[in-house]
Amino acid sequence: MTVPDHCSASVPTGTLEITGEDISLVLPAGCEDLMVEVYLGGRRIWTTRTSRGWWGADGRWHLPWPAAMRPRLVGTGDVRVEVGPRGDRVLVEGVAVTLGGSDEPLELNHPADGSPQVINKWGRVAKSFEDKDDGFFDALLSSTREIADFLRDECGIEAFLHCGSLLGPVRDGDLIPNDDDSDLAYLSVCTNPTDIALESYRIERALSAAGYDFVRHSTGHIQVMFSGRSMIDRYYVDIFTCFEVSGWFYATAHAHEPMDSMRVHPLGTMEVRGHELPVPADPSTIFVAMYGPGWATPDPSYQYETPPQVARRYYWWQNHFDAHREDWEDFWRCNSSLASDPRPSDFALWAAERLTDGAGVYEMGCGDGLTACHLAADRPVLASDYARPALMLARERAERADVDVRFFQSNQYSTRQTSHALHEAASLGGPVDVVVENLFDGMHFLGWDGTMRVMRHLLGLGGAALVGVGGGCHGHDLAADEPRGDRFWNPQEFADRLDRFGMRIDSVEIVDPQGPSPRHRYLIRKARP
Template sequence: MRANDAGGPAVAARPVEADREVIRFADPADRTEGAVDVLLDGRRVWSFRLESAELGADGRRVVAWPGPIVASLRGSAEVALRSVADGGRWGACEVEFTPDAGRVSFADEYGRDLVVNKWDRAGRVLADHDESIVGRLLDHADEVRALLVDELGLDVFVTGGTLLGPIRDGHLIEHDDDVDFAWISRHTQPVEVAREGFEIGRALRRAGFDVVRHSPGHLQMHFEYQGLADHYVDVFAGWFADGWWHQVFCIRHPAERADLLPPIPLQVEDREEPAPRTPEIHLEANYGPGWRVPDPAFRFDTPPETRRRLENWFPGLNGGRDDWDDLLRAERQDGIAPASGFTRWVTDRIDPTAPVVDLGCGNGTDARAFATAGHETLAVDFAREALAAIPATPALRTRVLNLHDPRTTVAFGAELAGRRVPWAVLVRRTVETLGPSGRDHLFRLLSMVLRCGGRALLEVGDGAVPVEDLCAEAGRHGLRASDTARDEQEAVTRMVMTWTPRG
């Protein structure tokens, strides 16, 4: 027993209790702050700051389970809390979250262990991979670095956790999940740095890397192992101007080029990697003055003025992708749904031999149906994980496209238009997920693709964008809507769009 922090009476309680909503616990005897690991059956699944947990009326702390883990709390598990500072456990309890469901498993659809990461997403970390992950990760990182340095002649060094772990602990951080590089541009204006970022992306793609662009200054290379997504390598833009060092996504710090360059060698596991000339400057700018203290519950707290500058100079192109991946992953676990009413509506309005582009295909329910019916079908979506689950066949191919990125959207439109065939482009329940700029990119894409007699078939949910507004936006790109139909039961409007030459 111990008195609560509010000065109330001593309480008698189990050190840790939990249900599917919260964990309740008494503070450890020797501290009221610091990082805490949450263990399920002995495996770390999440970390939080002790001082961030609310103080309940009974004197115990209360912390809510993070969203990504709640759905996995089925069955029973030992819930334990462990201090990151000394590794000591101060409480544990056996919890039956739901009856008769076995032991809790926080894992992906392939049975691979997950944790809640610093972005509050479910992800994998080095500690839960097989032993060969470090070698695979560093081998691929070195391939990326070699292209940046040898082919493009850039100044490159490790950054983020890839710098922090070896400097502080002598090895990669177990709860990290990638390798981070920064390139330091010789340009001083953000627009020139952004142009350089696009050039780097093109070079990486030419070299065969699977590149995801998060912003003009943030590229991510994805790698597979045994046919499944395995790890990635991040590359961030950095530059100096007027006595300030900037680095995407969260650094603006007083420094000169000579403070960080030329790079110095750093031992990262079994190999040598380039590091900033003065690592302490980098680590304090990135993690704050407490960077020497391990903190798996760390969250970036970027000053508003820094965030405003970097987000305006390097706008993100990845917003919402993780949310779509989560939603579509859940749908996949529920099984593939039958083809929609939209599929039947489209079938009556396109030629039986027309090639089909399913734009915003999700898990590919409609795309599969058209491929099965004999259409050459291209399934296109923003969510990479959804596309990865669609089996490729001679009649069904997949493609990642971000409609918020005008460059790749126009390039995709030119590619399809170059085929000079009458495409049937399906756009089901996608319009309402786009803002004004995204819709403008969509209609520009359609105007390029439909110039050889094809048609776009759209389905828009109620309460989204008024149909008359959509028609006006589309009209600015030479698109005309016809065959508009209202489905009261599904609460959607369907329409056919074609391209009409101006004048």
């Protein structure tokens, strides 16, 4: 092996250890910031850097597996770790491992269709371009052109290739192999954060009217989905908002550059795999803003590093509607078999006994519809979730059970969508009972207020709220791959927040209080007009 001048060559071999928690080995001294590539069964699944790990007291370097990867580390196979630039590795170590006591193949493939997956730059398990054929790229780029044309013709928005979809063709002459989507952006004509957000919602309404399936990540990011097999998106096209505020250019929740250094308009075109696509006037100005001055040198381990003050501006100007959503979508894609169990959970049975006579039911965070379908036996039920695979499973469950439940997508982090949920709930007529299980204890704090507002409004019609926290789906203990979210349950904080919204706890029951996963069940009513 070749060792760079700044690294020590006295490195023992055979030190690689793999567990379900981390990768560890002995590294050369002085190699604190080198590229690391992890291979599973001979296929690259992860590219990162040594600086993202840590050194233990025993001198070993440790690299924790991303949280999304840990539940997938079950089986027997070969793991190889390569440290250093490609073609000039400092260290290559491989080992055969058995994890989770299983002799099944240790692989990273999509559970639903077997397609290869990788760990992306966000630490998520996702698809990449590395195994795709020409037909896939032709469809992806055709859809990209379609969305760019739609934005121009229907919204008056001049969109252009952005992020990796622009960087690869300009720098390398092709798409980046470890990318996984197509990116478009536009430069807003507005310079006030509120107007910028309203402009994005105008685009959303146009997409909705045209029948596109999309997910809103923030007020500056819409993702247009193109479906593949059941519950799996074949690919998606991002639409990012670039904008100027007070002389500064902002883009993709990261970039922050003086506006007078940017050259976005007039747009040009560039051919990518036979498709003519719009590009900025000078793409290099975008690359410097996004990736820094070293953008021309490929770095598969690159991750965004956003200054805190810039992150705060994006967070409060454009909000964030995506907390844990992708985790839940992955969970339901990988655990669709849960939806085949027709038996009601203990929580569903508990809630059914306490429903208000003659009341309809609205369940927020319904998952695969187990509780909603059970409660629909003798009353109208409305149910929502923000995870699209969960809603697909819920509709299938209702069809099998031959019950009438109206499911729709709603995001508790979005005031617009919770307001729409109230409009939907009005169709139930009369009093409405609100059912919420495993939502508050797994929700980012930004979602609490929107959920509380819905409860307060509907409880004013004479119903009650039945809330369950603790444990996992269907009343089981929390599964290894079930998203934890922000799970730290503070009963006093919950009671205080209810009081602030004019609600009170009528009764509370604690199931298995001394066990590993105690469950709280609350009956809540409106405290005052």
